[in-house]
Amino acid sequence: SDHRLDYPNSPDTMDWSKMYPNFYDSELGKMTSKVEIADIGCGYGGLLTQLGPSFPESLVLGMEIRVQVTQYVEDRIIALRNKHAQDDYKYDNISVIRGNAMKFLPNFFYKSQLSKMFFCFPDPHFKQRKHKARIITNTLLSEYAYVLKEGGVIYTITDVEDLHNWMVQHLDEHPLFERLSKEWEDQDKCVEIMYNSTEEGQKVTRNKGSKWVACYRRLPNPEEC
Numbered sequence: 001s002d003h004r005l006d007y008p009n010s011p012d013t014m015d016w017s018k019m020y021p022n023f024y025d026s027e028l029g030k031m032t033s034k035v036e037i038a039d040i041g042c043g044y045g046g047l048l049t050q051l052g053p054s055f056p057e058s059l060v061l062g063m064e065i066r067v068q069v070t071q072y073v074e075d076r077i078i079a080l081r082n083k084h085a086q087d088d089y090k091y092d093n094i095s096v097i098r099g100n101a102m103k104f105l106p107n108f109f110y111k112s113q114l115s116k117m118f119f120c121f122p123d124p125h126f127k128q129r130k131h132k133a134r135i136i137t138n139t140l141l142s143e144y145a146y147v148l149k150e151g152g153v154i155y156t157i158t159d160v161e162d163l164h165n166w167m168v169q170h171l172d173e174h175p176l177f178e179r180l181s182k183e184w185e186d187q188d189k190c191v192e193i194m195y196n197s198t199e200e201g202q203k204v205t206r207n208k209g210s211k212w213v214a215c216y217r218r219l220p221n222p223e224e225c
């Protein structure tokens with residue numbers, strides 16, 4: 001439940017400086033970068049810890065609704081930062097926030113702010129009457145399209161074939177998304193990271209389950225063509 005969720009009234013009032021202190025210019029009093037990569041429902045943070053070093057110049061954010069899981073990821077990031085304080089790469093570009101991605105995303109992010117959004121092993125909500133709780137729906141896709149920049153990419157992966165088909169169907173139907181090819185997937189380093197690095201994905205590997213991937217590019221708005 002989100003009855004005690006804190007969220008900003010608008011992206012203008014969001015303070016990122018404590019989450020990414022090395023990307024805050026205290027003389028100018030503002031951030032030097034914005035969050036560009038979001039891991040929605042990040043769970044225990046395995047994807048964040050791999051994306052961070054792969055995109056050291058970009059701010060990467062995990063969003064997670066469960067309090068204790070968010071706390072775990074916070075502690076994990078603090079430990080990584082301490083351990084790597086003397087290294088070239090210090091895990092200073094990854095962070096996590098507690099939030100309900102199905103409700104408040106435009107409160108956190110400006111229009112066209114994000115270049116990549118990950119939906120890794122989202123909860124399947126198997127029962128028909130629970131399908132509206134799925135994290136990919138027409139309404140939510142319009143919100144994701146709003147915060148994604150033109151050319152930005154939605155990454156999805158799941159071990160539930162029915163959910164995969166559901167996500168593909170809704171993304172295919174949405175006018176602002178276009179599926180990327182298998183060839184594109186094969187050469188994209190994020191697909192490989194997503195396939196192997198999340199805790200849920202590793203569980204699926206251990207259980208010898210299947211994983212379905214679908215990636216979509218954010219198209220230009222029709223009136224802007």
Ligand code: SAM
Pocket residue numbers: 040041042043044046063064065066069099100101102103119120121122123198199200201
């Ligand atoms: N992505 C991680 C992975 O692959 O290991 C976690 C997958 S887990 C099956 C789904 C996660 O999504 C859970 O941690 C859950 O708490 C989170 N979640 C579910 N609904 C959410 C929402 N509306 N906003 C943010 N996180 C959510």
